[in-house]
Amino acid sequence: MPVTPLDFADDPRLADYRDLTDVSLRRVSEPAGGLYIAESSKVLDRALRAGHRPRSVLVQEKFLADALALVGEEAEIYVVPAEVAAQVTGYTVHRGLLASMHRPPLRPVEEVVAGARLVVVLEDIVDHTNVGAAFRSAAALGADAVLVTPRCADPLYRRSVRVSMGTVFQVPWTRLPEWTAAKPLLEGAGLHLAALALADDAVTLDAFAAAGHERVALLMGSEGDGLSRGALAAADTVVTIPMAGGVDSLNVAAASAVALWELGRALR
Numbered sequence: 377m378p379v380t381p382l383d384f385a386d387d388p389r390l391a392d393y394r395d396l397t398d399v400s401l402r403r404v405s406e407p408a409g410g411l412y413i414a415e416s417s418k419v420l421d422r423a424l425r426a427g428h429r430p431r432s433v434l435v436q437e438k439f440l441a442d443a444l445a446l447v448g449e450e451a452e453i454y455v456v457p458a459e460v461a462a463q464v465t466g467y468t469v470h471r472g473l474l475a476s477m478h479r480p481p482l483r484p485v486e487e488v489v490a491g492a493r494l495v496v497v498l499e500d501i502v503d504h505t506n507v508g509a510a511f512r513s514a515a516a517l518g519a520d521a522v523l524v525t526p527r528c529a530d531p532l533y534r535r536s537v538r539v540s541m542g543t544v545f546q547v548p549w550t551r552l553p554e555w556t557a558a559k560p561l562l563e564g565a566g567l568h569l570a571a572l573a574l575a576d577d578a579v580t581l582d583a584f585a586a587a588g589h590e591r592v593a594l595l596m597g598s599e600g601d602g603l604s605r606g607a608l609a610a611a612d613t614v615v616t617i618p619m620a621g622g623v624d625s626l627n628v629a630a631a632s633a634v635a636l637w638e639l640g641r642a643l644r
Contacts (some may be wrong), residue, residue, distance in 0.1 A: 378452045379440070385463035392476035394436050396534060403530060410479050412532035416471040417442045423477055431476040435459060439472035447475075448502075451591050453568060470517040479532060482550045485523065487557075489565045492520035493591050493643050496561040497552065497562075497634070500527045500598040501628060507531055507631035508539025510596065515543035517636035518643075523593075525558075533579075533601030554560060555606035567593040571611035571634055573603050574624060578616040585642035592643075594635055596628050 382390065392411055396402065406412050411431060414420045419438070423431070430451035434445045436458055443453050461469040489495055496519050501507055506527045514522050524531060528551075531537075531544045552558040562569060568589040579587075595611060597603035602625075608614065617626065617634055626634065 378449055379444075380452060381455045383457070383460065384610065389432075389452075389463050390434065390456075392431060393461075393464050395466050396474075399533070401530040402533060406533065407479065407530065410475050410528075412479050412537070414477050415448065415473070415538050416475050419542045420446055420475045422545050423475070426545035428480060428545065429478045431478055434464075434469075434474040435463065436469070436472045448488045451475075457643075463518065465544055474534075483548070483560045485550055485552060486565065488521050488523070488550045489562070489567065489593075492565070492567075494519045494636070494639055495567060495593040495608075496522045496632060497525070497593055497595045498528050498628075499525045499595060499603055500595070501631075502527075502529050503599055504533045504535040505539050506599060506627070506629045507533075508536035508544070509538055510632045511536070511540040511544045511547055511549075513629065513633040514637055515547050517542075518640040519547060519594075519636055520622070523552045523558075524548050524549065525552050526554065532567050532579065533536045554608050555604075559610040561639075562593050565591075567591050569593050569595060569611045570613050570615045570639075571595040571597075571603050571608055572616070572631060573597060573608060573614050574613045575608075575618055575626055577616040581611040581615055581638050582616050583601060584613060584615045585638045588642070594632075594638055594639065596632055596635075599628060628640045 414423045427479050430447050432451050433443045433453045435455055437455055496514050539543055570592055
């Protein structure tokens, strides 16, 4: 049985789990190193069901049975005391289990959107919580795929995965190139590009849903500035969610849920 007790935080076998709170470092090292971190038994289970392969598992003794039931002899399991887990990762590991996973290669955009009727495009969203929440909305409300731009936060960063409740493994996704190349790809797939933004010429969400477009890519912008000029120029229609109470817009994750519900209902 591949179970190894480890008692020291500087053990080189724990390198995949080191300094998980350093977002800027992990944003570079995880994609480049071909790994991502799955946090909790539930998330690991969803990753395995999606066909992802574990490199190793870091677990506390009381969660060992869960780890063995999930990975068996498929990966090395490192059993550490809680204080060692905290020293290695940089935070208190409440969920008891972390798994270092082989990162699957990104699929071509054309393959991901082939046949899709409702696609979410996340442009330059830097908050991992918002990315995870948008994926959860996409999974729950019937989106067929999610596309993220080159500067968007990593959907497989552990916080995104956790907030999404593992739905980042469920919804097909990949990264887009810059808009000059992305627009022809999306148009070639037969998608109508709808930019969710504030603009004088924007149509309301309900009016756009009633227009009967058969295939839609919903463009969602960053938390501060919204969609870029490139995204707005690429869009076929600018769409807005009518607001009340003096509020001009919703958080991007909340807006994605509202828009996906309305568009999904129209497509159904």
